[in-house]
Amino acid sequence: MEADHSPLKHRLRPMRGLQTDRTAQVIIAGHAFMQNLRRGHYELRWRGDG
Numbered sequence: 001m002e003a004d005h006s007p008l009k010h011r012l013r014p015m016r017g018l019q020t021d022r023t024a025q026v027i028i029a030g031h032a033f034m035q036n037l038r039r040g041h042y043e044l045r046w047r048g049d050g
Helices: 002-015 021-038
Strands: none
Touching: none
């Protein structure tokens, strides 16, 4: 099994890191949103809630 992971590494290597500014923007925005959500800055409601 260990010897067979080389093709997987070659496939995943381009996905490492933040390759573009746009990717960095999306990751940072998502991270900030999750932090704010955990801190209670948003009130989430389901569509059925009045």
